[in-house]
Amino acid sequence: MTSTIERPGLQITGVCKAYGGLQVLSDVTLRAPAGAITAVIGPNGAGKSTLANVISGFVTQDRGEVVVNGVRLPPGKAVTRAEHRLGRTFQNLEIFTGMTVLQNVAMGAYSRQRGSHLGDLVRGPRARRDEIEVKEAALALLRRFRLEHRADSLVESLPFGEAKLVEMVRVLAMEPEVVVLDEPAAGLPPASALPLAETIAGLAEDGIGVLLIEHNMKLVMSISQHVVVLDQGQVLTEGSPAEVQQDPRVIEAYLGPGATTSEELTL
Ligand SMILES: Nc1ncnc2c1ncn2[C@@H]1O[C@H](COP(=O)(O)OP(=O)(O)O)[C@@H](O)[C@H]1O
Ligand SMILES: [Mg+2]
Structure with a gap:
């Protein structure tokens, strides 16, 4: 069993990022420990996707560190993330069209293998x-997520909700220790929210450190252990779901100045 002491998960310290004169992230510090769901919420434009991009190496931060299990990740190098067991899904679905569901999931597993023994995959019995x-591993994952019957379907032929699930399964195939999920509920019909919540909760139960970036309050509040509120690139406040929901600054950031009721945030 992997203990959370050995596996501290994801630690972000003092991350800053500006585009031109626009300071998108200002000194963001947060932690997503192994075996728990840490949510990042915040209004549109708060910097959530930029944070996901910095963590996953698609964007280079101006300052600050991203550390996974004690190892500092090289800024702006997305290709290194698999070897550090860090996976992510995208706000806009990222799947490999023209490939089957099984092939999509297998791509995730290959990225893990490439990290462990580069070159062996070229040819030969080992390959x-x-x-x-x-x-086999991809099929087992598809069975677990009840997608086995879709294994040979082209991924673009799936309903949106299932395609999103395939994206997540592909990330799991790389056996991540930390995952960053950027608005997994975006574009999903409300009926898909509960199975999605169960899937995400299952990841944390498996010991993965989950950083859940999400606009859907109901989803966040129902499954997160810790909530970080990002507003204009800064951590506005953080705490348990109940604490954050009652915080007047959170209500104001979401509902505008002068808002006094947390009703709309209490779902
Ligand atoms: N590549 C970029 N170039 C310039 N501005 C950007 C870029 N990416 C994001 N931004 C700006 O950064 C801010 C935060 O965007 P984003 O991280 O997507 O927020 P969120 O995901 O919280 O809605 C927005 O004002 C957005 O316009
Ligand atoms: Mg976003």
Whole structure:
């Protein structure tokens, strides 16, 4: 069993990012420990996706550190994230069109293998054995998420909710220790929110450190252990879901100045 002491998860310290004169992230510090769901909420434009991009190396921060299990990740190098067992999903669905569901999930597993023994995949018996292992692992994951019947379907033929799930399963195939989920509920019909919540809760139960970036308050409040509120690139406040929901500054950031009721945030 992996203990959370050995595996501290994700630590972000003092992250700053500006685009031109626009300071998008100002000194953001937060932690997403192993085996828990840490949510980042905040109004549109707060800097949530930029934070996800910095963590996953798609955007280079001006200052600050991203550390996974005690190892500092090189800024702006997305290709290194698999070897550090850090996975992410995107606010806009990122899947490999023209490939089947099984092939999509296998891509996740390959990215893990590339991190562990680069070059072995070129040819030879080892490569073939790896290929079989990858396929078996991908099929097992598809079974677990009740997508096995879709294995040979082209991924673009799936309903949006299932395609989003495939994206998440592909990330899990790389056996991540930390995942960053950027608005997983975006574009999903409300009926899909509950199964999605259960899926995300399952990741944390498996010991993964989950950073859940989400606009859907109901989802956040129902499954997160800790909530960080980002507003104009800064951590406005953080605490338990109940604490954050009652915070007047959060109500104001979401509902505008003068708002006094937390009713709309209490779902
Ligand atoms: N590549 C970029 N160039 C310039 N401005 C950007 C870029 N990416 C994001 N921004 C700006 O940064 C701010 C935060 O955006 P974003 O991180 O997408 O917020 P959120 O995900 O919280 O809605 C917005 O004002 C957005 O216009
Ligand atoms: Mg966003």
